[in-house]
Amino acid sequence: MTSVKLPPGPSAPRAVQGLYALLKPQRGMRELRARYGDAFTVNVPIFGRAVVLSHPGEIKQLFQTSNELAENIEPNLGRLLGPGSLFALTGDEHRKQRKLLVPPFHGRRLGAYERIIEEETLRELASWPQQRPFATLPSMMRITLNAILRAVFGAEGADLERLREQLPRMVTLGSRLAAVPLPRVDLGRWSPWGRFWGYRREFDAIIDGLIAKARRDDGLDERDDVLALMLQSRYDDGTAMSDRDIADELLTLLVAGHETTATTLAWAVERLRRHPAVLRRLVEEVDEGGSAYRDATITEVQRARPVIDLVGRQVRVETLELGRWVLPKGQSVMVSIALMHDDPALFGRPHEFDPSRFLDAKPDLYQWIPFGGGTRRCVGAAFAAMEMNVVLRTMLRDFTLLPTTERDERWHSRGVANAPGKGGQAVVRRRARVTTPSTPATTSGAL
Numbered sequence: 217m218t219s220v221k222l223p224p225g226p227s228a229p230r231a232v233q234g235l236y237a238l239l240k241p242q243r244g245m246r247e248l249r250a251r252y253g254d255a256f257t258v259n260v261p262i263f264g265r266a267v268v269l270s271h272p273g274e275i276k277q278l279f280q281t282s283n284e285l286a287e288n289i290e291p292n293l294g295r296l297l298g299p300g301s302l303f304a305l306t307g308d309e310h311r312k313q314r315k316l317l318v319p320p321f322h323g324r325r326l327g328a329y330e331r332i333i334e335e336e337t338l339r340e341l342a343s344w345p346q347q348r349p350f351a352t353l354p355s356m357m358r359i360t361l362n363a364i365l366r367a368v369f370g371a372e373g374a375d376l377e378r379l380r381e382q383l384p385r386m387v388t389l390g391s392r393l394a395a396v397p398l399p400r401v402d403l404g405r406w407s408p409w410g411r412f413w414g415y416r417r418e419f420d421a422i423i424d425g426l427i428a429k430a431r432r433d434d435g436l437d438e439r440d441d442v443l444a445l446m447l448q449s450r451y452d453d454g455t456a457m458s459d460r461d462i463a464d465e466l467l468t469l470l471v472a473g474h475e476t477t478a479t480t481l482a483w484a485v486e487r488l489r490r491h492p493a494v495l496r497r498l499v500e501e502v503d504e505g506g507s508a509y510r511d512a513t514i515t516e517v518q519r520a521r522p523v524i525d526l527v528g529r530q531v532r533v534e535t536l537e538l539g540r541w542v543l544p545k546g547q548s549v550m551v552s553i554a555l556m557h558d559d560p561a562l563f564g565r566p567h568e569f570d571p572s573r574f575l576d577a578k579p580d581l582y583q584w585i586p587f588g589g590g591t592r593r594c595v596g597a598a599f600a601a602m603e604m605n606v607v608l609r610t611m612l613r614d615f616t617l618l619p620t621t622e623r624d625e626r627w628h629s630r631g632v633a634n635a636p637g638k639g640g641q642a643v644v645r646r647r648a649r650v651t652t653p654s655t656p657a658t659t660s661g662a663l
């Protein structure tokens with residue numbers, strides 16, 4: 217057996233390293249890379265001893281490693297989202313479930329969701345104040361929540377209202393609990409976990425109603441929402457997804473897709489206001505009906521401000537040789553998205569916000585990794601790209617976003633995603649309506 221060889225790292229006790237990671241998440245990682253290089257080992261609460269990688273070759277190898285050798289790290293997400301969630305499933309079960317979930321998020325389907333997203337954006341923009349600063353993140357959260365509830369859950373009318381009201385409470389609490397270990401004893405229904413299970417029961421009841429309604433719907437096979445597609449899809453052995461798995465998967469799609477997309481959009485506002493030349497060029501392009509520069513800008517926002525810091529895997533075999541290292545069974549391996557995106561060897565002048573770096577060249581999907589990679593890569597990546605494209609297009613068409621010379625907004629962790637500290641603050645003026653040639657949002661973007 218090859219002997220274990222881990223990258224070097226700090227020797228401070230776990231609690232101290234945990235506190236350091238909590239207080240200085242971004243800077244701390246950069247300091248560790250400066251001291252130890254592009255792979256180091258940390259020891260932090262929840263994950264324990266973890267290898268952090270930012271070496272492109274080693275990350276590519278990890279993403280290409282089969283599920284049998286290295287699997288997802290699943291701290292609490294499975295408990296929060298249910299055993300049928302893609303995040304909780306491993307091996308064949310994961311492969312089987314993912315096969316049913318990929319088609320609804322690709323190709324022709326996405327065009328059908330564009331109208332919903334534009335409607336939700338217009339509805340939200342109608343309430344934007346003019347000529348005074350306000351945080352755009354709450355608006356972006358409502359747009360992405362409503363977009364998923366309609367496009368993915370197929371919810372309308374009273375069901376949509378109930379979910380709109382119920383889900384933000386449950387998701388906010390769940391997002392905080394994702395980093396908290398499940399207590400060994402039941403602390404009752406008023407404890408945070410107790411309250412979470414209460415919300416989950418309410419959620420399940422609403423979803424049961426939606427599923428029952430969809431089953432009675434004579435036009436089910438003409439519907440485009442993901443719930444309708446899941447109900448009609450079949451595994452290779454001809455069986456259908458169970459109602460419980462559908463509920464777990466809907467919640468997974470919402471949790472994975474709502475805050476991540478909203479925080480990226482809030483970062484887009486934050487970046488654009490600080491780069492007036494980029495903003496001007498985007499507005500010109502919107503008025504002319506194009507979208508190539510907008511695609512490149514979204515790609516650059518995701519490079520410069522990846523809302524998820526790390527994706528993790530866990531070694532499942534006795535030892536796994538990965539580049540320079542030999543990792544033992546059970547070893548947690550984290551891919552640092554932020555460090556990779558910050559590497560001058562991969563992205564020249566990484567601290568400059570420059571969409572043109574992606575204008576004529578699509579990014580290498582093993583180096584530009586805001587959506588992770590390999591068998592676990594985000595299933596909603598194309599949906600998110602299309603959604604961000606439509607929201608930005610609508611916003612720039614209807615509003616003038618005023619530039620600012622204020623300092624960059626700082627990173628603020630919201631549990632699942634990192635948001636701009638002031639919520640992507642904007643100052644806007646409504647534009648006189650220009651007639652824009654109608655072009656569909658490109659769904660290819662970087663994907």
Ligand code: HEM
Nearest residue numbers: 469472473476477524527587588589592593594595596600
């Ligand atoms: C800008 C928006 C988004 C970002 C930055 C993002 C990022 C990510 C990341 C980093 C992962 C983990 C990948 C890995 O472990 O390699 C992931 C997984 C996932 N995402 Fe996204 N995501 C976004 C939007 C969405 C949307 C809109 C949906 C669906 C509606 C979605 C559904 C999922 C699902 C289901 C997984 C689990 C995949 C699996 O385990 O097989 N995401 N996402």
